[in-house]
Amino acid sequence: MSQPMPDSSPLAGASAELRAALDAAHAANRVVRAHYGRAPAITIKTDASPVTVADLATEQEVRALLLGAFPEHGFFGEETGIHRPSADGPLWIVDPIDGTRAFIREFPLFSTQIALRREGDFVVGVSSAAVYGELAYAERGQGAFLNGRRVRVSQVDRIEEAQLSLGNSRSLAGSARWARYGELVRRAAYSRGYGEFLQYHLLAAGKLDVVIETDIKIYDVAAVAAIVSEAGGRCTDIDGAPLALDSTSIVATNGLLHDAVLDALGG
Numbered sequence: 001m002s003q004p005m006p007d008s009s010p011l012a013g014a015s016a017e018l019r020a021a022l023d024a025a026h027a028a029n030r031v032v033r034a035h036y037g038r039a040p041a042i043t044i045k046t047d048a049s050p051v052t053v054a055d056l057a058t059e060q061e062v063r064a065l066l067l068g069a070f071p072e073h074g075f076f077g078e079e080t081g082i083h084r085p086s087a088d089g090p091l092w093i094v095d096p097i098d099g100t101r102a103f104i105r106e107f108p109l110f111s112t113q114i115a116l117r118r119e120g121d122f123v124v125g126v127s128s129a130a131v132y133g134e135l136a137y138a139e140r141g142q143g144a145f146l147n148g149r150r151v152r153v154s155q156v157d158r159i160e161e162a163q164l165s166l167g168n169s170r171s172l173a174g175s176a177r178w179a180r181y182g183e184l185v186r187r188a189a190y191s192r193g194y195g196e197f198l199q200y201h202l203l204a205a206g207k208l209d210v211v212i213e214t215d216i217k218i219y220d221v222a223a224v225a226a227i228v229s230e231a232g233g234r235c236t237d238i239d240g241a242p243l244a245l246d247s248t249s250i251v252a253t254n255g256l257l258h259d260a261v262l263d264a265l266g267g
Contacts, residue, residue: 017090018124018139020069021114024062025128025135028096028112031058032130037106050100055079058096058112066092066114073116076245078219091117093245095219099196108132111197115222122243125226127197136201138230144204153233153254154206159184159264162257164191165199167213171248177238177265181212184264200224203252204231210261214238214249221250234258238265 035054042050059079067075067083074091075083092114097103099110108131116124123140136151138144144151156162164185172178185191188210194202202208204227213221225235225243236242238249240262253261 014139014142015124016069017116018126018137018142020066021116021124021126022137024065024114025112025126025137027061027065028058028114029128029130031061032097032103032110032112036103036131040104042104050104051079052097052100052104054103055097055100059094062094062096062112062114063092066094076219078217088119093117093122093219093222095217095223098220102196109196109198113197113219113221113223115219115226117222117245120242120244122222122226122229125223125230127201127223127227129197132198134197134201136197136204136224136227138204138227140226140230142230144227144231146201146205151205151231153204153228153231154209155256156209156254157256159187159257159260160189162188162190162209163207164188164210164212165194165202165208166191167193167195167199167211168215169213170215172212172214172238180265184261187264197224200228200252203233203254204228206254209254209257211250211252212238212261212265216248216250218243218245218247221247221252225250225252228252236262238262 040052040054059077077094095113097110098113102110111129114126115122125138127136136146199211234255235252237247
């Protein structure tokens, strides 16, 4: 497990938006830690996913801080839905506890995900894993950072040398692409399922080369997509289209491998 995350300062010259997102992430950490390991009551949502009082309290804290700083911005949270959306205006996208099942079972692969979308692009991303002890963040044009250190994706340019991670994959497993994915795994040097935020942090830091997930919502990946992209990588859906509010899949790579991976998957 990583060392506890430092109280790292925002980037020099960081925008007010990134500063607010980092402040919100630190506030979320305090809420999450206060509830972790205390067997919070669980409610099952209409999509069959669990939600706890910690999810709700964390989102309320993050939303209050972000909209308090930027009352004119929109907000899209997993638990509270969309507030004041617009086609091109700034929209905060938040998953208060990405990995609620892990949080409930008390293993530390969960995080708070905070992204800012402007004119169709994810321009700020903060991925904060309170218990695991990692904080990744990025802002368009300012670089990507993990626990206060600048990170870059790898330079691997052949699938045969690549390390892959597969995340949520139920619909992929039931599709014609499953056999294609199996062939991709066969060709790759190494494959595992690291899951949740961790696989994207590893990708941004050059430790992995490809992450593939289906069965996602945009609030699961908006922040890490911003981080991976600013680290020099590339993120699309499994068909090669740009990520959008209604995206349900992601292919994230170091950029050099992206077209080859999409081609291998039939995208």
